Amino acid sequence: MAFLELRSLVKNFDGLRATDNFTLDIAEGSLNALVGPNGCGKSTLFNLITGVLTPDSGEIRFKGQNITRWPPHKIARLGIGRKFQVPAIFEELTVRENLIVAAKNKSQQEIIAEILAQINLTKDPDMLAGELAHGQKQWLEIGMLLAQAPSLILLDEPTAGMTGAETRATADLITRINRERGMTVLVIEHDMGFIEHLACPLHVMSKGQILKSGNFTEIRNDDEVKALYFGQTEAMANA
């Protein structure tokens, strides 16, 4: 039994099939990346897993439980955390308050101090989150996930809008979260340099399905992937 089991997921939007019999198993403690061109169904998949959307058919099992039509807050309580594509933070709260809300009922003082250090926001934790730079907002959202301490983390383009140095630091942080905290991580990303830095199994998605799975080199050298995906992505070609 896999940690997260996605079975034959189908989701249609007004005749457009966003996920088409999508099937994937994620093992506990693993770090996986999901790539694919825009509109291939990656974010829809995250919305299905987290209960924001319900599938038209198929099944989602997490830790052995069928969570297919659970509401988002119940899924989160079972241990699935999510980072949204656009930084989703509480802009009217301070950095510290964002982490307090995320940490819920846990003993907060130590956890928050540790997380602030990890996301490099120790300088002004009482600053309003809305006043942070874009990259810092991305980091704060990752920090909120650490405070939430889920067993599975879904990261939707965690480095969008970041500088090269921030991107590398984010890749290191995600790898550390996976290795040191034992959190299972599934990440969606377009930046192939970042994906290569993660050095993890890679799944290529196309038209709502998994096209290929493998490590970075295998995927990069796969002719089918090159034809269907890499040819369209300059970044991948240069990677």
Added chain:
Amino acid sequence: MRNNLVALLIFAALAASPLVIGSYWTGQLTAYLVYGLLAISLSLVWGYGGILCFGQAMFFGIGGYIMAVLTKGMILPDLTSSYIGLLAAMAGAALFALALGYFLFAGRGISGAYLAIITLAITLVLERLMNNWYALGGYNGLLNVPPIKLTFFGASFELWDRLPTFYAVLGVVTVVYFGTSLLLKSAYGLKLTASRTHPDRLSSLGYSVLSIRLSVFALSAAIAGLAGAIFVTLDGFASPTLIGFTLSTEVLIWVAIGGKEMLLAAFLGAILTRTAESWLSEIFGNYWILILGLTFMVSVVLLPKGLLATPLEWLTKGKGKRSG
């Protein structure tokens, strides 16, 4: 800390005001304090909870009618305790809000203009209902609602005179104001702000946004119900206008002019607007409504945080922090 200091100074000034304003205005100010309580309830649900309730008077009216019916002995002739009346008024308004809130917020939920329109429609329905509910006095309402009777260790005291009534009402308003402020500074207040600004994020952290919205809707209704219950004892009269469209609109204007995201500003907005209404209507007659309308427009366009919230925030706010 500075928030509380400014609020304390304002409440102290209110407490001292009967020395200056005389008996008539003390009576008027007592009623304005009750309106201020209603404004606090709307600020809580709208400014902090992000729920634009266009029918806040329905909870005010429900509380008023429950108080009137109970203390007049219309349910049980022996059960006319003011304390029970006040508690029942709060509980009745809160339960009605819970039932209505579940209908409004469950599932995908209704928000924004749709929520405002639905709550406005419900207010109109309730006002029409009360106009035609003859057992509750119909259009004429319920007369001879007894004043609040305070009982301490066997001794009892009825709030007939203006001065004791003023201080009793000010006491209730002070407790509700500081109690609500304290709540908003707690973890609950953070969750409330979070549910207003990014409900999807809050939900993905494991919080039930429905529970948070229901709780603030019910709490706000309980405060409005308490205000309504006190109000009917001031004039001894409960009428359908308490539950209706006019008061619902007025309280929105008071809160918007004062500042919906600051309890103190909303509270003062109600008091100052009502005071201005009394003065200006004497000078300009019905044209004072135009002045109110202009003030409202200036507030919305130039100072969207509120005419009073802006200077109050300057007085109370530290850099980059939200004030309560």
